[in-house]
Amino acid sequence: MKFGVALVCMVLWVTNAQAQSEGYAEDGRDIYVVCAPCHGPEGQGGGGGDYPRLAGLPMEYLVSQLKAFKSRERINIPMFPFTVERELGEQEVLDVSAYITEMKLESRLPDMPDTVDGYTRLLASKRVLQIPRAPGDADKGATVYQDGCARCHGDKGEGRPHDPPLGGQHIKYLQKQFADILTDTRMHPRPEKIIKPLSQSDIENLLAYFSILDD
Numbered sequence: 001m002k003f004g005v006a007l008v009c010m011v012l013w014v015t016n017a018q019a020q021s022e023g024y025a026e027d028g029r030d031i032y033v034v035c036a037p038c039h040g041p042e043g044q045g046g047g048g049g050d051y052p053r054l055a056g057l058p059m060e061y062l063v064s065q066l067k068a069f070k071s072r073e074r075i076n077i078p079m080f081p082f083t084v085e086r087e088l089g090e091q092e093v094l095d096v097s098a099y100i101t102e103m104k105l106e107s108r109l110p111d112m113p114d115t116v117d118g119y120t121r122l123l124a125s126k127r128v129l130q131i132p133r134a135p136g137d138a139d140k141g142a143t144v145y146q147d148g149c150a151r152c153h154g155d156k157g158e159g160r161p162h163d164p165p166l167g168g169q170h171i172k173y174l175q176k177q178f179a180d181i182l183t184d185t186r187m188h189p190r191p192e193k194i195i196k197p198l199s200q201s202d203i204e205n206l207l208a209y210f211s212i213l214d215d
C-alpha cells in the first residue's frame with residue numbers, strides 16, 4: 001500500500017517536472033547548431049555585441065522573444081528565416097529555449113592550478129564573457145537604475161522570468177535596444193513613462209553601470 005502511494009507520487013512528480021520545463025534541452029542542443037554561428041557555440045554572443053549573449057537567459061523570456069520574432073512583433077531581419085514555422089515550430093521554440101537557459105558562462109577565468117593543461121584552459125576560456133567597461137558615470141547610472149528599473153530587472157540587473165537581465169550582456173546590443181525602444185521598433189512596458197524620459201547622459205550612465213554589473 002505504502003509502496004503504491006509512493007509510486008503514484010513519483011509518477012506525478014516526474015510528469016510535473018516535465019510539464020514545468022516543457023522543453024527538452026537534449027533536443028534543443030541539436031537545434032542550437034543553427035544559432036551558434038551568430039550567437040556563439042557557448043551562447044556568449046558575437047560580432048562585438050551585434051549578436052546578443054543568450055546563455056542563461058530566463059526560459060520564459062526566451063520563449064516570448066522567439067515568438068515575437070516569429071510574429072514580427074519584434075523585428076529581427078538577420079534572424080527571421082531561422083524562426084519561421086518550418087524551421088522553428090512551437091516545440092522547437094521550447095526545446096531550444098530549455099537548452100539555452102541552462103548554458104552557463106563565467107565573468108572571469110576560474111583559478112586553476114599550474115598543472116592544468118593548455119587544452120582545459122582553452123575550453124574554460126571559451127566559457128568566459130567579460131564585458132569591457134563602457135564610458136559614463138556608473139554611480140549615476142546606478143541611481144537612475146535603482147529608482148526606475150530595479151523593481152523589474154532585479155536589484156543587481158539579474159533579471160526575472162519575464163524581464164531580461166541587463167548585467168552580463170553586450171553593451172553594443174543594449175545600446176541598440178535603447179535606440180529601438182525610443183523609435184518604437186522594440187517593445188517595452190510603458191515606454192513613454194519608463195524609457196523615453198531618460199536623457200542621453202542617463203542612458204550612457206546606465207550602460208556604464210550595466211558594464212560593471214558582472215565584475
Ligand code: HEC
Pocket residue numbers: 031032034035036037038039050051052053054057062065066075076078079082088096164176
Ligand atoms: C544570422 C544571425 C543569427 C542567427 C543564425 C540567429 N540569431 Fe538570434 N539574434 C540575431 C540578432 C542580430 C539579434 C539581435 C536583434 C536585435 O538587435 O534586436 C538576435 C537576438 C536573439 C534573441 C533575443 C535576445 C535578447 O536578449 O532579447 C534570441 C532569444 C535569439 N536571438 C535566439 C536565437 C536562436 C534560438 C537562434 C537559432 C534558432 C538564433 N537566435 C539564430 C542574429 C541571429
Ligand code: HEC
Pocket residue numbers: 064144145148149150151152153162163164165169174177178187188189194195198206
Ligand atoms: C515594469 C517592468 C519594467 C521596468 C520598470 C523596466 N523594464 Fe526594461 N524591460 C522590461 C521587460 C518586460 C522587457 C522585455 C520586453 C520584451 O521584449 O518583451 C524589458 C527590456 C529592456 C531592455 C532590452 C534588454 C534586452 O536584453 O533586450 C532594456 C535595455 C531595458 N529594458 C532597460 C530598462 C531600463 C533602463 C529601465 C529603467 C529606466 C527599465 N528597463 C525599466 C520590464 C521593465
